[in-house]
Amino acid sequence: MRVSISVATTPSAMPQIMFAGHFEDHCRLLAAMGYEGVDLFFPNPRDADAEAARKILDGCGLRATMLAAAGDIMADGLFLNDPSRRAELLERSRPHLEMAAQLGAMPNVGFLRGRHGKRPGESLRHMAEGLAAYCELAQTMGVDVLLEPICRYEIDSILTTDQAIELCTLAGSPSNLGLLLDLFHMNIEEPSVCGAICRAGTLIRHVHFVDNTRAVPGMGCLNLQDVVACLKAVGYAGFLGIEAVPGPDPEEKARRGLAFTRTLLNAAP
Ligand code: LER
Numbered sequence: 438m439r440v441s442i443s444v445a446t447t448p449s450a451m452p453q454i455m456f457a458g459h460f461e462d463h464c465r466l467l468a469a470m471g472y473e474g475v476d477l478f479f480p481n482p483r484d485a486d487a488e489a490a491r492k493i494l495d496g497c498g499l500r501a502t503m504l505a506a507a508g509d510i511m512a513d514g515l516f517l518n519d520p521s522r523r524a525e526l527l528e529r530s531r532p533h534l535e536m537a538a539q540l541g542a543m544p545n546v547g548f549l550r551g552r553h554g555k556r557p558g559e560s561l562r563h564m565a566e567g568l569a570a571y572c573e574l575a576q577t578m579g580v581d582v583l584l585e586p587i588c589r590y591e592i593d594s595i596l597t598t599d600q601a602i603e604l605c606t607l608a609g610s611p612s613n614l615g616l617l618l619d620l621f622h623m624n625i626e627e628p629s630v631c632g633a634i635c636r637a638g639t640l641i642r643h644v645h646f647v648d649n650t651r652a653v654p655g656m657g658c659l660n661l662q663d664v665v666a667c668l669k670a671v672g673y674a675g676f677l678g679i680e681a682v683p684g685p686d687p688e689e690k691a692r693r694g695l696a697f698t699r700t701l702l703n704a705a706p
């Protein structure tokens with residue numbers, strides 16, 4: 438497994454972004470620290486330049502793992518579970534998916550799936566149809582899509598890994614659809630983090646590797662050694678993305694989180 442970290446190209450209101458702005462400087466710094474990839478956020482997708490970002494990443498030897506670039510369409514009220522505006526959503530998703538293809542990154546269907554609201558059954562059905570169509574479009578560009586279970590305090594749909602697995606099945610199990618498991622959300626929603634990892638198995642395509650308080654790994658009370666052992670046991674060989682709240686000294690936290698994560702990776706059977 439390799440280690441990546443959350444980086445936004447411009448300032449962002451999301452708290453779990455370790456570095457924002459000064460993209461090239463941050464990429465150089467992170468590569469020198471030993472990071473191998475970035476979980477990339479484009480807070481203003483319309484102004485984003487994926488080609489320029491790719492050049493910088495390539496120059497530093499970094500991979501783009503996850504891409505979050507759908508903020509503009511969500512701000513316009515477009516969500517996968519709304520069949521009345523699906524054609525518009527797909528059309529406006531093209532540039533995002535093209536950027537993901539350019540970067541070799543996986544777009545995250547985090548909040549884009551939509552909220553269930555008062556009709557969870559109907560919403561889930563529409564969400565599955567929308568997700569299937571989104572994956573079909575992504576497939577034409579050779580892009581893999583990530584579905585991230587997110588906790589109850591941020592959304593009301595697909596909170597758990599089992600719900601995400603069910604949604605993948607309802608969407609027809611597209612071969613380019615996988616799960617992004619985020620330990621911060623899992624620690625809130627799962628009765629057993631390792632049980633959920635085992636059930637997700639080969640569906641896991643990315644991991645947000647953080648401690649219970651959303652601090653960098655090693656600063657909380659999660660048993661992350663067990664988590665790494667479970668991921669290894671299911672054959673996961675992707676990135677561990679440190680999507681953490683940085684606090685006042687992001688550089689020190691990035692070094693500390695990486696050192697701790699590497700110790701776990703080296704110790705796991
Ligand atoms: C949202 O809380 C989250 O965990 C992110 O990965 C969404 O991009």
Ligand code: MN
Binds near residue numbers: 585619645680
């Ligand atoms: Mn996450």
